[in-house]
Amino acid sequence: MQDPLDTMDNLIDETLPGRLAVMVAAATDDQISAADVLAAEHSLAALGVTSLSLIRLVDAIEDEFGVDVDPGLVDDFPNLVADVAGRLR
Helix, strand or coil: CCCHHHHHHHHHHHHHHHHHHHHHHHHCCCCCCHHHHHHCCCCHHHHCCCHHHHHHHHHHHHHHHCCCCCHHHCCCHHHHHHHHHHHHC
């Protein structure tokens, strides 16, 4: 039988990047798509995410997941995902 904690970790790893990408799209009023966020090799700012959108994103993440987000990590999507995942575990 699989350990429930392993199952939760797998769920976080599989779904969190997509959910956060959708949240980035929403924070930008869909000016940047979730697919663009997931495919990006540059910072969110390089994609065109404004500082106001980053603030909206931080608020949305903190509200939805009940975790504090390090604002210094928000512009780098892979680091943002890793930070939120670590706080959820």
